[in-house]
Amino acid sequence: MTEACTNFNPQIWKQHICRNCFKTRENHPSYTTSNEIENIDVQSSTSHQRDNDEQDDLSQITEQNLLSSIREMPQTILPPCRYGLQCYRKNPEHFKNYSHPAEHERNKHMSKPDDLTTSTIHNDDERFSSPITHPRRKNKLKKKDEELEFINQMERHVLALHSELKLKGQKIEKLEQDQIEMRLYNQSLEQIIADDSEMHERRELEQKHSITIPKRPPSYWGSNAFSQSYREIQISNESPEFRIINDLMNSTIATHDNHYGTIYGRDPTEFIITEIKRIQNIDLWNEYCFKKDSIIRKNHNRVAQAGCSIHFGDHPLLMPLLDSQSNEYWLFHGCSHDVLHNLSHAGYDPRVSNLKGMFGGGFYLAENSSKSNQYIPCPGCNGNAIATSMGCTCPNQRDFIFMMVLYRVILGDVHVALQYDREKYCKGVEKGKYVRRPPIKTSTTDLYDSVMGESIRHGGNRLQYREFVLYERGQAYPEYVINFRRSVENVHPPTDMDRLLNRCQNFLKNTFRSVPE
Structure with a gap:
């Protein structure tokens, strides 16, 4: 090995050692x-x-x-x-x-x-042939060229599809835009047609001196409210509707000097409600809607800006406001068993009212349930009520069931009577002619829609508690008939009236005319 190694060939990793004889450069021959x-x-x-x-x-x-x-x-x-x-x-x-x-x-x-x-x-020999002319190399190159050509074709095909899809996307977008424009145009045409149709109908109705009246009942009446001409719906004791009416009735109890509507000679401190029925009478409801719409139109949709509305804003009623456009409220009315059937089926009739009332012959209501309670006679002795006799001697007074009606009332533009004048509100100019209508408005020939006798607490000079009087038929709808017993054993817990009225507003927000304010 040493004799044959005549030239120093360094190793790759060790440059100072010969890769043939493994000797260092100094010792190499x-x-x-x-x-x-x-x-x-x-x-x-x-x-x-x-x-x-x-x-x-x-x-x-x-x-x-x-x-x-x-x-x-x-x-x-x-x-x-x-x-x-x-x-x-x-x-x-x-x-x-x-x-x-x-x-x-x-x-x-x-x-x-x-x-x-x-x-x-x-x-x-193929082993030593040129890489360019080697058959396998040629096959590989040919296959590679074919693959490249296939890739190029696929790229061209993909680009063509992409262009086609892009073109189709533009067409689809244009079609969608055209569809939207057509839909908007169709909606505008439908609105124009509806407006023209409504205008045409309104003109025809005006020519016939008719009024277009919305007759939809409150939403809580249900979708089949008028499946029958007359229905009495018993309200569940656990429903919000029952609790609200119960709270309204007991939160408006006041003292009345132990004269009328007493139990064992004492003013009731609580009304124990046993049953509530909702009256759904299609004839009375249509009449009520007609009257409400006519009052709104008569006052040119400005009832909310009237002086009475401003007065109610400063001195609000105890009962909830249902509709500010017509001053629609819930109010109580006390009555006997004998007249209840006529009130719920045929409605009240001011023509048969007591002409000797404080404000003439009209239909009287109250915001205090205890005031309406004074007009309910005892079912046993027919006494213990205003216009009959004072007190009751029946031994089982705590077992008697009394009835009170909760009305929807359209007060409209109210005449607020602060200073009571008997000649003005009761007998009129000539003796023997009693009042059957509200007073005339100042500086106009129009009449007020109703009268409210203001209480001493809010600036009146006569009444302890407010009274509301209607003189025309159809201004009140008997929505609920309440059966209750009088009690002096317990005092109803005090009620937060603001919170109660808010609950009523939430419950009544879907009334037939507008959202309560």
Whole structure:
């Protein structure tokens, strides 16, 4: 191994050790030869400085002569090529560093050392054929070209589909926009047609002196409220409707000097409600709606700005406001068993009212349930009520069932009577002619829609508690009939009226005309 290794070939990772004989550069046999070559170069350099003519000769030596001189070096200096006759290297440095046998015809099998562009291998064996002309290589290149062509076709196809989809998307968007415009146009046409139809109907009704009246009942009546012409709906004791009416009735109890509507000679402190029935009478309801609409139109939709509405804003009623456009309220009315049937089926009739009332012949209501209670006679002795007699001597007074009606009332533009004048409100100008209508408004010939006798608490000079009087039929609807017993054993807990009225507003927000305010 040592004898054959005549040239130092460094290892890749250890440059100072020969890869053939594993000796260091200093101990390698070629180290002496290399030193001699270096000495020769040094001597040549020294002689070059001494003699300028020799320097000119050395400068004329070409690279090809140097390569030839290297190749003509003894075979023992260069290590043999390990590929032997099968050497087909293209790198010129390979022939500088390795020797080849004499039989190796390099120029026949390959290009010249400095030709690095074209392969000139001539061998019929496929293993040593050119990579470009190798059959497998050709197949791979052909397959690659086919794949590239397929990819290009797919890309073109995808681009075409993308363009087509984009075009379709634009068409769809345009169609959707056209559809929206057509829908809006159709809606505008429908609105125009509806307005024209409504205007035409209104003109026809005005020509016939008729009024278009909304007749929808309150939403809590149910969708089949008028499946029958007359119905009595019993309200569940657990329903919000029952609790609200119960609270309204007991929160408006006041003292009345133990004169009328007493129990064992004392004013009731609590009304124990046993049953509540809702009256759904289609004839009375239509009459009520007609009257309400006529009052609103008569006052030119300005009832909410009238003086009475401002007064009610400063001194609000105990009962909830149902509709501010007509001053619609819930109010109580006390009556006997005998007249209850007529009130719920045929409605009240002011023509048969008591002409000797404080405000003439009219239909009287109250915001205090205890005031209406004074007008309910005892079912046992028919006494203990205003207009009959004072007190009751029946032994079982706590077992009697009394009836009171909770009305929807259209007050409209109310005449607020602060200073009571009997000649004005009761007997009129001539004696023997009693009042049957509300007073005339100031500076006009129109009449008020109702009268309210104001209480002393709110500026009146006569009444302890307010009274409301109607003079025309249809201004009140009997919505609830309340059965109750009088009691002095318990005092009803105090009620937060603001909270109670808010509960009523939430319950009544879907009334037939407008949202309560």
